[in-house]
Amino acid sequence: MIDVSDALSLILERADARPPAMKPVGQTPGLVLAEDVASDIDSPPYDKALMDGYAVIAADMRGGTAELQVLEEVVAGDTPREVVVSGTATRIMTGAPMPDGADAVVIIERTELIESGDASTVRISDDAVEAGQNILPQATSLRKGDVVLRAGRRLAAVDVGIMSEVGRHEALVYPQPTVAVLATGNELVPSEQMPGPGQIRNSNGPMLCALADKAGGTAVDLGIGRDDEAELSRLVQQGLEEDVLVLSGGVSAGVLDLVPKVLQDAGVEPVFHKVRLKPGKPMWFGVAPGTAPNTLVFGLPGNPVSSLVCFELFVRPALAALAGHQPGKQPTVEARLARPHRQRGDRPTYFPAVLREDSGETLVEPLDWHGSADLPTLARANGLAMFPAGRLGFEQGEPISVLLLD
Numbered sequence: 391m392i393d394v395s396d397a398l399s400l401i402l403e404r405a406d407a408r409p410p411a412m413k414p415v416g417q418t419p420g421l422v423l424a425e426d427v428a429s430d431i432d433s434p435p436y437d438k439a440l441m442d443g444y445a446v447i448a449a450d451m452r453g454g455t456a457e458l459q460v461l462e463e464v465v466a467g468d469t470p471r472e473v474v475v476s477g478t479a480t481r482i483m484t485g486a487p488m489p490d491g492a493d494a495v496v497i498i499e500r501t502e503l504i505e506s507g508d509a510s511t512v513r514i515s516d517d518a519v520e521a522g523q524n525i526l527p528q529a530t531s532l533r534k535g536d537v538v539l540r541a542g543r544r545l546a547a548v549d550v551g552i553m554s555e556v557g558r559h560e561a562l563v564y565p566q567p568t569v570a571v572l573a574t575g576n577e578l579v580p581s582e583q584m585p586g587p588g589q590i591r592n593s594n595g596p597m598l599c600a601l602a603d604k605a606g607g608t609a610v611d612l613g614i615g616r617d618d619e620a621e622l623s624r625l626v627q628q629g630l631e632e633d634v635l636v637l638s639g640g641v642s643a644g645v646l647d648l649v650p651k652v653l654q655d656a657g658v659e660p661v662f663h664k665v666r667l668k669p670g671k672p673m674w675f676g677v678a679p680g681t682a683p684n685t686l687v688f689g690l691p692g693n694p695v696s697s698l699v700c701f702e703l704f705v706r707p708a709l710a711a712l713a714g715h716q717p718g719k720q721p722t723v724e725a726r727l728a729r730p731h732r733q734r735g736d737r738p739t740y741f742p743a744v745l746r747e748d749s750g751e752t753l754v755e756p757l758d759w760h761g762s763a764d765l766p767t768l769a770r771a772n773g774l775a776m777f778p779a780g781r782l783g784f785e786q787g788e789p790i791s792v793l794l795l796d
Contacts, residue, residue, distance in 0.1 A: 426541050667700075724789055
C-alpha cells in the first residue's frame, strides 16, 4: 500500500497534456489555451465618440455658447467625409468615428438644431468643453501586436469575445480528455431494470460519467461488464482507445475480481495497487503504452462512495493535467468540528460531511454514514472531512481539513 500523496504523484507524472488542436473560438470556453493570442488591430481602431451629440473644436466653445454650421451626420459604421474647421460641427452618434479636425463631443442635451433650408446650424450651450471630451482615442484598449491572452489560460466566455475582436475565429487549445467508463460485476443491472435476487442497479457507471463530464472530460459510457475474462477483455480494448479508462469493481481480492489480470493481459502496465485510504483501499492504477499518448487506467473499488472518493482524489486531478491545467492543490478548506467524532482503522479517512457557516465560523459536521455502499448519505454531503490516521477520537471544535465536493 502507498500513501495518497505518493499515489497522486505517480499519476501526475504520467498525466501529460494531450496534443493541442485548433478549435472554433465558440467551442473553447473551459479549455486551456495552448498559444499566446495577439491582436491584429488597434482597439478601438479609430478615435470614436462615446456619446450622441456634436463633434466640435473645443476652442470654438471658449465663450460657453456658439452657433456652428452642421457639416454632416455620422453614425456607427459610417466614415466621416468632411473635415471640421473652426465654426463648424458634425452631428455624431455613439460609436461613430471622429471626423478629422474635431477634438471634442458635446452631448446632444446641450444643443439645439436650427434648420434653415438646405443649411443647418446648431446652437450649443456648454461652458465646460475640453479637448478629448467624450472621445475614446484609438488604441486605448490595446495596440496591434499586443498579447491579449496568454498560453495556459482557462478560457471563459469573455475570452471568446476578446479573440473575436482581435480577428481570431480559431484558437489552439488542449482538448477535453475522453474518459471511457466501465462498471463491472455480475450483480449489476441497468437503472431502468427492476433488480432480481442478488442484483443491484448500476449507480457507479452513470455517476462516474457525470463526474468525468463535470471535471472537464468527455465521458464514453461502456455500460456494464460481466465478470467474464473474454467480455471484460473486449470492453477494456474498446476503452483503451480513449485518453482515460475508468473501471469500477473487480479490483479487490475476491474470486471474480478479474480486472487487474485482464488489464495486464491487455498490455496495461501496473503502477500501483492499493492505497492507504478509507474508503478506496483497493484502488488500482496503470498505463497502457501506445503510439498516441498513453492511456491512463484507473481501477476503482465497486462501492459507490469508494468510487467517488477515488475519483475526486486521483481521477479529477489527472483529467485536469491532461487538459493542460497546471497541477494545483486540491480544493480544501479548514473547518472546526461541529460535534465529536470517533473512527476505526489505521488509514486516513475521507468522511462525508456538511460544511456550514455559523457566526462567521466555518463548521463541519460528519454525517451518519453507514459505509462505502451508503450513497444516499453521500448525496447530502458537500465535503469530505479528512481524518488523519493514528487517532480514533476527535473533539468538538478541533480544526479539520475538508475536501470540497463539486
